[in-house]
Amino acid sequence: MSRQHRDRLSKALNFFGPFIGLLLVIALFALIPEVQGRFLRFANLKSVATQSVIVALGALGMTLIIISGGIDLSAASNIALSSVIAAYAVNAGLPPLAAVALGVATGGLVGLANGALVTRLRLVPFIVTLGMMGIARGAAKWIAGNQKIDAPMTWVNELMAKTPHPPWLLLAPGVWIVIVFAVVLAVVLRSTVFGRHVFAVGSNEATARLCGIRTDRVKVLVYALAGLFCGLSGVMEFSRLTVGDPTVAVGLELDIIAAVVIGGGSLSGGEGSILGTMIGVLIMSFLRNGCTMMGWPNYIQEIIIGAIIVIAVTLDRLRHR
């Protein structure tokens, strides 16, 4: 095979690889007689999409962070904190829009703190965000008085409604929000100077510095942006639960990271794509959904998803040879 052919093939694989995985998962469940009829129904697809929203929003930001060579272990705690803040605000009588803004801003602030600590203290992101994971979770429990915050129903709760209002939306507003942000972020990564700098910092930070890229600034921005997405994800969590629960989303950061990695993100930085991440999210959601329909217990799902992560990363390594 000529070199150019091989290049083209590997490019095609890069692009379609995660797709193939997703199709395999869907095909698998579509062929199992017990769930065949229900699995591919629109109602089920709709609920899979809605269930994906929270992880998807977190994974959008995580993709940025992982491409830049970092990691964010505080994502799930940040989601919980933001949802508590949003519930608190609604409960305090603030207009729903202000509550949403407060929730998102909280996430952004936590992200900003992560970025500032990583760049100022020159600590590795793993340590900084491990610390922030505890801090944000603790803050959420403190603010909520260690219990759920009830809040009156508002339009915010419509964001995650499985049957959207108005009905011509077809999918929950939260799903559309994810789609819009995914497109925007994909464009930002592919065709803005900032996006190129994010890749450069993750690919080789020394080179980036040599080229005059203000690497610290790029990193702070990346963590802050990712924080905003966690904030938005927290708002969705609140919308779904209709209460602010400080103990929600425990361990969810690992699902978020797994989605990015399944989608082709490299933990050593410089690689990853929004499209891949979104497919990674869907692969995990479809697996969960299918397993539940089959009536398989939770632990089977966990084992399967664990195996998928290892397989996906192994395939990714082979592809890079």
Add this chain to the structure above:
Amino acid sequence: MIPGPAAPPVLRMSGVSKSFGATRALDGVSFELGRGEVHALIGENGAGKSTMMKVLSGALAPDAGRMEIDGRPYAPSGPLDGLRSGVAMIYQELTLAPHMTVEENVVLGREVHRAGWLDREAMRRKVRETLELVGHPEIPRDAPVGRLSVGVKQVVEIARALLNESRILVMDEPTSSLPLEDSQRLFEIIRRLRDQGVSVIYISHFLEEVQRVADRYTVLRDGRSVGSGRMEGTRLEDIIQLMVGRELTQLIPRVEHTLGETVLSLDGLKGARMAAPISLTLARGEILGIAGLIGSGRTEMLRALFGLDEVEGGAIVVSGEALAGRTPWTRIGRGLGLLSEDRQGEGLALSMSVADNMTLSDLTPYRRGGLLSPSLQRRGASSWIEKLQIKARGPAQPVADLSGGNQQKVALARLLHQKAGVFLLDEPTRGIDVVSKSQIYEWIGELAREGKAVLFVSSYLPELLGISDTIAVFHRGALVESRPVAEWDATSLMAAATVGRAPRTAPSSPRSSA
């Protein structure tokens, strides 16, 4: 004490050759090491010393030639096999585990045990004996190695080599990172070992030090042994002559250019990793060559100048205006551009494309309505590929696929792209093919003719003498001498770089290319 030529040598290498691709790193080297002898191995960077020692240690297999230890054929299958045969290396970069104690490090990999259980008592005894052997029983055996000074670490490293009853000890630039008093201690240890019959191969660029510690010497040049003899009674000048002996006839094109007004001046610049403050000036259209050994502080100066290392003192004046700000970003804004000596680790982002690597320092010309236009970017990169005759399939090819010479041209294209006026080039021709080298010389000359200023750091004397207008020499962190190129020759440059001072040579000394 010094064995005469009649004593059978411990080690004999004859006709040893080793090639890497088209490069002959070793070309039939012969070498003899006597018992209880300190033998200096001398040569310029790239003369083949490291390759020869890697062959000796078993890290590399020779293409041809024979080696004997104590008259028996010696063909190590790997470093471990070499170690078992009694050949131990003390590397420049120390190879100790910083979190483990002195004792644990010395016995590492050779722990005494009974059925897997560590026999601490036996190990203590062995380590104590070994430290006594090197004359330093006072070193705390329970201290984590990471807390010790570089000099003491080195003693620990030597102790580790001796624990294996090594009879041949190879020391590669052992004093390059040592303060003076630690060097003294090292020399004492070497003498002690020699008196106990251990043979030492001592590699160093510092000739005066070599003269003090070695009994015999061998000079390598271009992969061959060109001279060998007793240290006593040999003049340093003769050794330097052997080192640089080649005729400087290589094709180094010289582009005529004229000097303008001063564009850059350093006034006592002191960076975080610089040993001493440096002052120098650079004019428009000037190529200022910087000579010196590896580790003499040239790279550290460039890094501080470019904002990669913190500046602790002194002033940088560009075009008459003091430079404020601390980051490379501000330096690029004032027209500086740095070519890193570490092309793969720092100079290029290997997983990114040729186009990205060329244009990363300034993407603004390729923006349309806030968005980056990949087609514009590729078109911009294509014009550089053409101008610099870079062999690449296209601007979208990953830069990792290119050859060293073409990678270097990509890195150079970036400086052109960012419209630098002052070029800081750190070993721009290291590890690249002859044709690309020649193109880069010509290109540097063109820059000077256009009125750009060039700081040209190089360890290769012919190219320094060939294209520079002025050459400044660094020695152990300080700028020791700066003269117009006509007042330098290879011998005086080598003397200044290795000894720190140079004899004056006649201004009429022959130049390589003028």
